[in-house]
Amino acid sequence: MDIIKKIKEKKELSSLQDSFIQYIINKIKAKNERLLIKEARKELRRLYGSFQIKNAIKKREIYLNEILESLNKKEFNLEAHKNILKTHRSTKERLEIYEELYKNLPKFKTIQDLACGLNPFSLIFMKNLNIKYYALDIQCQELNLIKEYFKSIKNNFSEFDFEIKAINLFQKIPEIKTDLAFLFKFIDLLESKKEYKLSEEIIKNINANYLIVSFSKITLGRKKMHYPRRKWFELMLKRLNYNYKILEYENEIFYLISKTTH
Numbered sequence: 105m106d107i108i109k110k111i112k113e114k115k116e117l118s119s120l121q122d123s124f125i126q127y128i129i130n131k132i133k134a135k136n137e138r139l140l141i142k143e144a145r146k147e148l149r150r151l152y153g154s155f156q157i158k159n160a161i162k163k164r165e166i167y168l169n170e171i172l173e174s175l176n177k178k179e180f181n182l183e184a185h186k187n188i189l190k191t192h193r194s195t196k197e198r199l200e201i202y203e204e205l206y207k208n209l210p211k212f213k214t215i216q217d218l219a220c221g222l223n224p225f226s227l228i229f230m231k232n233l234n235i236k237y238y239a240l241d242i243q244c245q246e247l248n249l250i251k252e253y254f255k256s257i258k259n260n261f262s263e264f265d266f267e268i269k270a271i272n273l274f275q276k277i278p279e280i281k282t283d284l285a286f287l288f289k290f291i292d293l294l295e296s297k298k299e300y301k302l303s304e305e306i307i308k309n310i311n312a313n314y315l316i317v318s319f320s321k322i323t324l325g326r327k328k329m330h331y332p333r334r335k336w337f338e339l340m341l342k343r344l345n346y347n348y349k350i351l352e353y354e355n356e357i358f359y360l361i362s363k364t365t366h
């Protein structure tokens with residue numbers, strides 16, 4: 105059996121695209137196949153698998169069906185949206201603040217949600233369907249669910265439009281230009297490996313008037329951080345001449361960055 109197939113035997117990694125797994129394998133130096141598989145799984149869990157809650161794959165399908173049923177009646181089922189958002193750690197931790205957070209969004213017609221996870225299901229809190237939503241992540245179960253969800257919204261509410269794209273942000277930033285971009289809880293993944301240069305390249309190359317970058321205020325050991333503000337990130341924004349505003353909540357800190365001011 106080949107290495108990729110073996111790695112995908114772990115349920116939480118089974119929906120990942122072979123090319124992304126291969127990309128991760130290529131970066132690992134290991135003495136033998138067993139260690140290579142172990143290290144690759146560890147890295148894929150760090151980047152993707154660790155955010156899934158127990159039995160996420162099955163639960164999401166049930167909640168998505170409930171959402172689709174109500175959309176076909178031109179209704180948004182709030183409970184089912186909340187339930188699906190609870191199957192990913194990042195959106196679960198954000199659930200209580202979505203309404204407040206989205207009141208602070210600048211006006212936009214187009215949005216790109218990079219490394220989106222399940223965040224596009226928070227569309228229900230935006231209270232505006234007259235937008236084009238680009239959802240981007242590595243190919244995974246989340247993207248497939250979002251595709252079904254967005255297709256149904258578009259069928260039932262003609263003002264809404266969307267595109268779904270599989271990307272690897274470590275290799276290439278998409279060339280889409282939008283009014284607003286989200287990059288929620290992704291730079292944390294680079295920060296923990298001290299990949300500041302790559303973080304800067306990504307921030308610089310995202311093509312949007314406004315960019316919102318968020319960081320967790322909870323450590324990997326699930327403790328509250330004493331100093332949740334990211335000084336290195338603030339210094340970088342200053343150096344790049346971007347104006348920014350901070351929105352701070354209990355579990356997450358958001359940098360609302362204007363990319364049009366330099």
Ligand SMILES: C[S@@+](CC[C@H](N)C(=O)[O-])C[C@H]1O[C@@H](n2cnc3c(N)ncnc32)[C@H](O)[C@@H]1O
Pocket residue numbers: 151152155194195218219220221222223240241242244271272273274275287288289290
């Ligand atoms: C902590 S989760 C955040 C999800 C979402 N942004 C949120 O905050 O609700 C990190 C996300 O980054 C994605 N990801 C990891 N590596 C990636 C890469 N190289 N390119 C694009 N997305 C990646 C994962 O699939 C996962 O959805």
